[in-house]
Amino acid sequence: MKQPLLVIVIAIAAVASVAAVVGISSNSKMKKVDAAELAQFETWKETKALEALETQKASYTAPKTATRSTAAKRTVNYQSPKMVSETQNSAKTATAKKGWSKAAKATAIGAGAGAVLGAVIHKRNRAVGAVVGGVVGGGGGYVIGRSMDKKDGRVQ
Numbered sequence: 001m002k003q004p005l006l007v008i009v010i011a012i013a014a015v016a017s018v019a020a021v022v023g024i025s026s027n028s029k030m031k032k033v034d035a036a037e038l039a040q041f042e043t044w045k046e047t048k049a050l051e052a053l054e055t056q057k058a059s060y061t062a063p064k065t066a067t068r069s070t071a072a073k074r075t076v077n078y079q080s081p082k083m084v085s086e087t088q089n090s091a092k093t094a095t096a097k098k099g100w101s102k103a104a105k106a107t108a109i110g111a112g113a114g115a116v117l118g119a120v121i122h123k124r125n126r127a128v129g130a131v132v133g134g135v136v137g138g139g140g141g142y143v144i145g146r147s148m149d150k151k152d153g154r155v156q
Helices: 002-059 086-095 102-121 126-152
Strands: none
Touching: 102 126
């Protein structure tokens, strides 16, 4: 059993070494051809670059100097914005608060904590425990966060 496997491994190694030797010899020939082609390409590239430079020199014209025109000045009519009463201003700033409210933050935290605790407490079916815990925790977090928003004046 071991001898046929050993013969197969030796045969694969011999084929790989022959392929490597053939590949190396063909690569050395390719390098010589590639070097000659590379030199030819570089000379062609230099001649094309010189031709392009010559055509640019021939088509180049000096930029004209800018002259000032004596055009009439434009007049701009500016109207100042209308005054807004303070009651309208304060209402806009009260609703312009950005970001999460404390109710939303507390709901997210409560739902996450409730889901973790529900999954830990309910041993038989952790998914049901996580859902129930998430709902209860989210509800409790909302109530607490809403009361904090009322104290801050974010919610009436």
